[in-house]
Amino acid sequence: MSLRHRWLRLCLTAGALFALAACASHPQWQLDDVQGHLPDLKFQLTGDLGQPVTAATYRGKVVLLYFGYTHCPDVCPLTLVHLHTVLQKMGKAADDVRILFVTVDPTRDTVPVLHQYVTAFDPRVVGLTGASGEIAQLAKRYRTFYKPAPAEASSAGGYEVTHSSAIYVFDRNGRAQLLATPGSSNDEILHDLKILVEQRS
Amino acid sequence: MKYRSLMGAALFALSATAFAAAPPTSPDAQVEHAWIRWLPAKLPAAGYAVIRNVGDDNLRLTGASSPEYGMVMLHHSRLAQGDSTMEMVDHLDIPAHGSVTLAPGGYHLMLSQPKHPIKPGDRVKVIFEFAGGGELQTDFSVRPANASGPTD
Numbered sequence: 001m002s003l004r005h006r007w008l009r010l011c012l013t014a015g016a017l018f019a020l021a022a023c024a025s026h027p028q029w030q031l032d033d034v035q036g037h038l039p040d041l042k043f044q045l046t047g048d049l050g051q052p053v054t055a056a057t058y059r060g061k062v063v064l065l066y067f068g069y070t071h072c073p074d075v076c077p078l079t080l081v082h083l084h085t086v087l088q089k090m091g092k093a094a095d096d097v098r099i100l101f102v103t104v105d106p107t108r109d110t111v112p113v114l115h116q117y118v119t120a121f122d123p124r125v126v127g128l129t130g131a132s133g134e135i136a137q138l139a140k141r142y143r144t145f146y147k148p149a150p151a152e153a154s155s156a157g158g159y160e161v162t163h164s165s166a167i168y169v170f171d172r173n174g175r176a177q178l179l180a181t182p183g184s185s186n187d188e189i190l191h192d193l194k195i196l197v198e199q200r201s
Numbered sequence: 202m203k204y205r206s207l208m209g210a211a212l213f214a215l216s217a218t219a220f221a222a223a224p225p226t227s228p229d230a231q232v233e234h235a236w237i238r239w240l241p242a243k244l245p246a247a248g249y250a251v252i253r254n255v256g257d258d259n260l261r262l263t264g265a266s267s268p269e270y271g272m273v274m275l276h277h278s279r280l281a282q283g284d285s286t287m288e289m290v291d292h293l294d295i296p297a298h299g300s301v302t303l304a305p306g307g308y309h310l311m312l313s314q315p316k317h318p319i320k321p322g323d324r325v326k327v328i329f330e331f332a333g334g335g336e337l338q339t340d341f342s343v344r345p346a347n348a349s350g351p352t353d
Contacts, residue, residue: 070240070242070244071244071245072287073238073240073244073245073246073247073309073311074247074276074278074287074305074306074309074311075278075280075285075287075305075306077238077240077247077305077346077347078305078306080346080347081305081346081347081348081349084347085349112242113241113242113244116241116242117240117241117242117244117346120239120240120241120345120346120347121346121347122347145284162284162285162286162287163284163285164284164285165280165281165284165285166284181280182280182285182306183280
């Protein structure tokens with residue numbers, strides 16, 4: 001064996017060992033890993049029972065953050081049903097997960113409407129609202145965007161609604177870990193949530 | 202002169218009868234798996250179905266209405282990698298012997314302004330309107346907010 005080959009073999013072995021070490025400390029995520037790329041969970045908003053809530057309220061829970069609004073009959077329900085199905089499959093462990101549904105239409109989404117909307121999908125969904133500035137700040141923090149329907153949309157004729165469909169996943173300590181989309185499969189989300197729930201804070 | 206006006210009157214009467222007697226034609230189409238995802242608080246709800254064109258001619262769906270909602274619109278959601286867009290749609294073509302699927306995350310009906318409280322388990326009449334005046338009436342079953350489809 002030439003010196004060059006021996007050197008190459010040494011490099012490969014070192015590489016394999018390094019990869020193994022990396023595996024041991026980092027879970028094999030199936031969703032997009034955003035650790036270190038997005039800031040920790042932080043907000044001051046109002047819950048769907050009218051109570052003041054902050055990120056600290058959900059410390060100790062694995063949090064899924066999603067931006068939507070109640071006058072969204074197709075994609076927002078599709079996403080919430082998707083997550084509801086995953087939580088059903090998780091069984092008891094899902095008690096440690098909360099889905100935070102932040103309205104981007106706080107003018108129309110009053111606290112009672114928001115409460116009725118989110119609880120129709122799953123008891124572990126919490127609706128969050130607040131001043132439009134506070135919501136905009138949270139959206140900006142996660143580089144999300146939205147443009148909800150105008151209030152008079154039903155009579156105004158042609159209009160278009162755009163909003164981010166990303167689901168931000170935080171560990172029990174409020175650290176941003178993963179990014180899911182409505183296109184992520186049930187199994188991918190389930191796999192990663194199980195790992196996060198098993199981690200103690 | 203008198204003759205001409207009589208002729209005119211007769212023609213008018215004839216055409217009026219023809220208009221009055223013309224019922225909406227029923228297109229060669231069938232609707233299956235029709236359901237509405239119920240939402241609380243009189244919020245707009247989405248309606249889904251499979252519409253099959255069983256005829257030899259292309260069909261163009263131009264709209265829908267329901268005696269139980271103030272407004273029904275044809276909408277289209279698009280889910281891209283990071284965002285979703287919802288827009289109104291003028292029409293939807295259904296090729297001869299083909300079908301279109303109105304499903305979550307794609308084409309759907311948006312039913313708004315319910316005229317009375319509607320709840321899961323109800324059946325709601327929806328009339329699909331086609332180019333050329335054809336109409337097709339279907340019953341949609343109202344499913345809970347967290348249903349995944351027409352029967353789950």
